Amino acid sequence: WVRGWLSRARVMRVRREMAREDFEKARLRYVSAQRIQAWVRGVQVRTELSARRKKLEAASTHIQRLWRGHALRTQLWIQLLSQRATSIQALVRGFLVRRRIIKLSQNVSFIQMHIRRHQQVKAEVRKRTREHMVLRHESARKIQRRYRFVCRRRDPVLIETRKRLTVLGFEHGAMASLVPPPTLGEVSEEEDEEEEAATTLGEAEAVPPPSGQ
Numbered sequence: 001w002v003r004g005w006l007s008r009a010r011v012m013r014v015r016r017e018m019a020r021e022d023f024e025k026a027r028l029r030y031v032s033a034q035r036i037q038a039w040v041r042g043v044q045v046r047t048e049l050s051a052r053r054k055k056l057e058a059a060s061t062h063i064q065r066l067w068r069g070h071a072l073r074t075q076l077w078i079q080l081l082s083q084r085a086t087s088i089q090a091l092v093r094g095f096l097v098r099r100r101i102i103k104l105s106q107n108v109s110f111i112q113m114h115i116r117r118h119q120q121v122k123a124e125v126r127k128r129t130r131e132h133m134v135l136r137h138e139s140a141r142k143i144q145r146r147y148r149f150v151c152r153r154r155d156p157v158l159i160e161t162r163k164r165l166t167v168l169g170f171e172h173g174a175m176a177s178l179v180p181p182p183t184l185g186e187v188s189e190e191e192d193e194e195e196e197a198a199t200t201l202g203e204a205e206a207v208p209p210p211s212g213q
């Protein structure tokens with residue numbers, strides 16, 4: 001019986017050791033498989049991330065290239081517009097300055113011409129021209145005064161008032177003093193003024209114009 005028990009115990013120990021060895025081998029295989037799977041998954045993830053990163057970098061580089069090209073073209077266009085505006089301003093300013101100089105020279109030439117012409121005229125001629133101008137102004141004033149007097153005499157309101165006063169018989173009354181009829185002295189004075197204006201007008205027409213004009 002003892003020998004049987006010892007044999008069974010030795011067989012059980014051998015079986016346990018074999019089972020432990022099998023378990024260790026299985027555990028090692030499992031750990032190795034886990035490590036291999038982890039390494040493979042890491043490689044796959046890193047490959048995918050690297051490809052995605054390269055794609056994102058390419059896209060960002062393309063966007064940056066497009067934006068920099070647009071910014072450079074915009075800057076060049078603004079510079080071109082500023083250069084064109086500067087050229088147009090220079091042309092316009094040059095044209096205005098040249099036109100101003102031409103006008104100034106024309107005005108100076110015109111003034112110089114009139115000054116030379118005035119200096120060439122003699123003092124007697126200038127004096128005669130002055131007297132002729134004064135005489136013309138005086139004749140014009142006399143003619144205007146006579147014309148105003150005639151217009152007042154021909155005023156229809158005054159004529160109608162005289163007619164009404166004559167019909168009513170108030171020529172010598174109080175109302176007649178408002179609009180007095182023309183007397184013989186006034187008529188003679190009017191005739192004298194007419195003769196004087198005609199004489200003055202004839203003299204103004206008879207005065208010869210100055211030779212310097």
